[in-house]
Amino acid sequence: MELWYTEKQTENFGITSKIKETLVTEKTDFQDLAMIDTNEWGRMLVLDGMVMTSVRDEFVYHEMVAHPALSTHPNPKNVLVVGGGDGGVIREVLKHPEVEKAVLVEIDGKVIEYSKKYLPEIAGELDNPRVEVIVNDGYMHIHDHKNTYDVIMVDSTEPVGPAVELFSKGFYQGIYESLKEDGIFVAQTDNPWFKADLIQTVNRDVREIFPIVRVYGANIPTYPSGLWTFTMGSKKYDPLQVEEASIPEFETKYYTPRLHKAAFVLPKFVEDLVK
């Protein structure tokens, strides 16, 4: 029997894939979790019916959460990743040798457990000695850690379920306070086709807190609309002032020193949302 997975990306539109194999379906304490295998994209982690990552295109998202901020900060020793229990952002963060400690705070321990089991190419660095994994609410963690981190990355789901608070102004204020005096934060901020209002609201809120705010994009085929945005708030360093020659080359499949500034050049309709 053929089984198909459909992600309803809006009330009226979705994308669908034939399922090769269903590895896990479980209601965790926080969300519906599924791990499926597909022909085109390989294994996929799905939370509350939304694709979080696929083995084939995960590198785009994880590299683009991690590298623009880490290439902008001159000495990012302590890094916090909120969410991101699949471990992909952590894997990228560790490519920066100046990072001494990377803390992952994921609210749902089941995401970590199943990612380690079924997505080893993504989660493989979660046991690295430079990494501390904490199963907790990211909101609580930042409020308990003031003036602690050089860079904070928010790798959340879309703003539904436990992630809603990660798109609030109170959370961004908490992040500001959890960063050191020259800290940088970056968050995934969804897509401009179906979530234009969200991108505008986040941009307005972050501008009220951080002196430097930049938005950049990347093409992620398994995410709604394929065009994804990231919002960076910085206390001191501007990603647009980073010289290409100062960015070290490390192994990537999407991000390069050449792409760094180019990623901040937005299509006009997206630029209009955040100007």
Ligand code: PUT
């Ligand atoms: N954390 C990844 C963003 C989810 C997009 N569906």
